[in-house]
Amino acid sequence: MDVITASILASISMLITALIIYLIYLSVRSSGGSETGLEPYLCGESANDFKDGISVGGDNLFWGSTLATLRRLYEVLRDEVHTGVLNDWLTYMGIWFSIATIALFIATTASGG
């Protein structure tokens, strides 16, 4: 069996499984919605003690930690490279053109062109 046919069969079986899980979920789910995940994370303290204070939502903590991990990457990518200044853009674009020209010149002359 080739890889694409195998993928199609896998997709169909995944779809059927997902459908069965969804039907089971429909039959057992409660009528009310859940607020879990939207409540503030307070290191195990009771939320009532802090309800008037400002705190970070549980879902935002995920993004906070993700961005903190990638902080250095974004300092370079966003603040140093993607400045929005036209002159900076042209510098990077010029570097690509220069490298291409030099590399092609060397490749051509090296092969007797």
Added chain:
Amino acid sequence: MFTNITVGLVPPLLIASAFLLPIFTLAIKRKSFYDVYALLTSGIALVITAYNYYLVTYVVKGPIVYKFGGWPPPVGIVYEVDALSAYFGLMISAIMFLVSIYSIWYLRGRGGYEWYYTLLLGLEAGMIGCVYTGDAFNLFVMIEVLSVAAYGLVVFYRTSHEAVEAGMKYSLIGATATTIYFIALVFIYGSFGTLNMADIALKSRGGSYFPFSGSVVGNIHLATAIALALSMWTFTFKAAVVPNHFWLPDAHPAAPTPISAVLSGLVVKVGVYSIIRFTYTLFGMDSLSPIANSVNVIMKLLMLLGALSALTASALMIVQRDIKRLIAYSTIMHVGLIVMGASLGTSIGIEAALYHALNHAIGKALLFLSAGVLINVAMSRDIDAISGVGRYLPLTTFTLIAAILSLEGLPPFAGFFSKLLLYQAFIDSGLIVLAMVLIISSAFALLAYIKLLYGVYFKLPIKELKKVKEEAIYLIPLLTLTALLVILGVTAPAFVSQVLKPISQELLNPMNYIKAAEEVARVISR
């Protein structure tokens, strides 16, 4: 030899329709007239490009040449449609037709629809002209037609300072890019003595005789190297490959939503098409040794830039708050993947790149158009402001999710199969690093898409919205694009072998392309 007027008909028809439209504004003010006018014109273009695809693939089984004004190549301009041109032409016209339907809804209650449609038809003419032409200079003209329309559409909202700034930057660098391509043409014409693509292809492979054409002058190897460096700079700008991508995240979000879909889904593909045409047909691995070396070097550089595009753009997707900007960065990422596949120089690499180009065009158009409906309800592009809006628009959210799943590469959507094929192509070429780039960039993109989906559907709305009724006029294109993603996915094996394989074979052996034009010239020269 096979010539057919339908090959030469589409761009002139679209340009004539675009130029006629402002004249109608002197007498007719009703928006519905212009809606029908644009829909009919793009519908006719779709029928003709589909017919051309049928002719090239099933009737002639080779390229079709059309001589403008009866002048033979290389004296006059010819359109030469092979399997690659027909594939891109059909993709462009089909998506443009669906965008025209969506535009009927989008332009409701907005002014300037007559200018919008004029530019939209001009844009379509430019894109189809680029992929149909068999003349390197005419490609320059058609890139200009495309670009002028695109600049105008980016600054469609003239009162928005963001749109004006994005349009200014886009047009300034765009004009530089097309001028640089013009300089590349000077080198090509100066050394090859021709601008006809088939003639250049023949001479770059050491062939000497093409009717009505002179012999080469000076050092064509060095001239080709310079021309390749210049033209690839322009094409990577048009395709928004890093580092020539800076304009895109500003320009695409600033444009009206249907135009964002066209710019992200189709306009960048013209750059991809031009890269493929230049590195496989005009010059290739089977060209004279120094030229083949140049092609090899430029392919390696493009591979590197493709990988950089995929990684950089996917990382930047995560930190976007503007939904359209997030989708725009996703375009840079996917173009990077396509360029990586196309620069492998193998049959499976070309097939994977072309398959992903089509899936990305459909998926990206669907994502932008679905997002446009949400933006219209929330009256904002901020993902936080769109929170929960998806709950009010179940069908639109469904199509948005389908687009995201396809772009992310989940089965049974077509995006999964093209990513799988890309992965296979990288592994087959022994380039495990590129396979890792594909996986890492998809993982980064997944984080961004989760943020988008979570905000749109699972978060509570920040303000209570009135009951929103979904409309058939925009659901038709959205559901059609969704269906296409599923159909292209489940028919992947047949699609690859029946549609993509002939294109890759033709690109790896361009003699049919050369002979088709040569024969037209030879018949006239007798």
